[in-house]
């Protein structure tokens with residue numbers, strides 16, 4: 041690996057998985073800094089993966105579902121230096137999400153319930169875009 045690779049910013053992709061007009065929210069079980077707070081499931085893109093591929097892989101690993109990444113949502117957030125968070129809308133293709141890794145509870149939220157869980161701060165910023173997707 042060359043120096044440029046070692047210093048490159050990694051991307052974390054969070055998926056706004058929407059099904060039948062509701063958004064899937066996931067409560068993190070670790071690490072301690074975010075445990076108990078709610079997020080959009082996903083994870084870090086591996087070298088060579090597109091963001092869409094990374095999200096689809098993470099949703100299969102974490103939730104046991106097949107999903108398709110649809111479009112990137114506006115914005116980018118620095119989780120920590122060298123780690124940047126992007127959000128994508130995604131649709132459920134097959135399976136019933138289960139909290140297999142990293143989460144201890146899942147909840148489908150309707151448009152009027154988006155504010156009902158304790159989101160990680162970055163995730164709260166993207167809720168207005170998700171609200172528009174749920175309305176359309």
Ligand SMILES: Nc1nc2c([nH]c(=O)n2[C@H]2C[C@H](O)[C@@H](COP(=O)(O)OP(=O)(O)OP(=O)(O)O)O2)c(=O)[nH]1
Pocket residue numbers: 052053054055074079080081082083084085119125160162163
């Ligand atoms: N997956 C995800 N991570 C988020 C969100 N919001 C947010 O601040 N984060 C932070 C929490 C973590 O510090 C980091 C993502 O790490 P992760 O643990 O999900 O990534 P990963 O599954 O690939 O983890 P790893 O095992 O490779 O460490 O981004 C979000 O909506 N989804």
